[in-house]
């Protein structure tokens with residue numbers, strides 16, 4: 133016998149003591165399968181069709197074993213755009229939108245050449261490409277499966293000023309040819325306690341030897357690829373600012389600036405090639 137929507141929700145809530153956003157997330161899910169009057173969740177006895185009942189069961193199965201909502205829905209919102217996501221890529225984070233905001237605030241040439249390394253879903257590069265159609269953007273990743281997801285998002289949003297490249301950081305870039313390099317690289321140490329909460333996301337998107345190797349590699353390569361006056365901008369872990377500033381100095385960058393995120397935590401750093 134079919135159960136009502138409210139019975140499914142009640143059952144799930146009993147098993148979900150650690151899911152503080154269960155009602156909000158369930159509503160997102162319901163609207164994704166066309167049940168939009170989500171106030172019915174607790175009040176009504178809507179009996180589901182067989183197909184929707186299976187979808188609800190599948191949702192709670194995944195949700196209660198800890199699969200993030202964005203992966204269940206295959207959708208993530210970033211800078212007002214919707215991106216396809218699955219476990220091949222990192223789920224875009226709200227803090228990362230600050231990188232895009234900051235880049236938009238720079239006085240760059242109308243047709244500036246920009247490279248994003250470690251593009252994952254493509255959320256940073258595609259948002260920039262849509263907002264600045266005259267920029268010429270290359271987005272690269274070492275993970276071919278991440279690039280498959282970025283390609284889906286490229287086809288979804290169709291910017292005509294963005295190229296995807298399969299590469300180890302910036303190894304493909306010509307010397308002194310680029311105006312800005314942006315990256316939200318992997319920056320956790322393998323021993324970071326937060327990794328246990330992130331077990332559904334690709335480890336290659338999260339971990340870098342010592343937490344800083346990716347910053348060293350990208351900064352050295354960016355110093356060669358950037359034009360004089362070019363900018364490098366990173367997102368980094370909230371306790372890494374001094375280390376990342378040190379890496380930039382060591383690679384020869386100057387006029388280094390830092391920015392905090394919405395929670396007042398150190399999060400963004402940028403610097404200039406003289």
Ligand SMILES: C[S@@+](CC[C@H](N)C(=O)[O-])C[C@H]1O[C@@H](n2cnc3c(N)ncnc32)[C@H](O)[C@@H]1O
Nearest residue numbers: 224250251252273274275300301316317318337
């Ligand atoms: C933290 S994720 C960032 C994804 C996306 N840019 C975002 O901000 O949501 C880091 C990305 O760097 C990629 N990556 C790791 N090592 C790399 C390397 N050596 N060269 C290029 N990309 C790399 C990973 O595959 C992953 O997609």
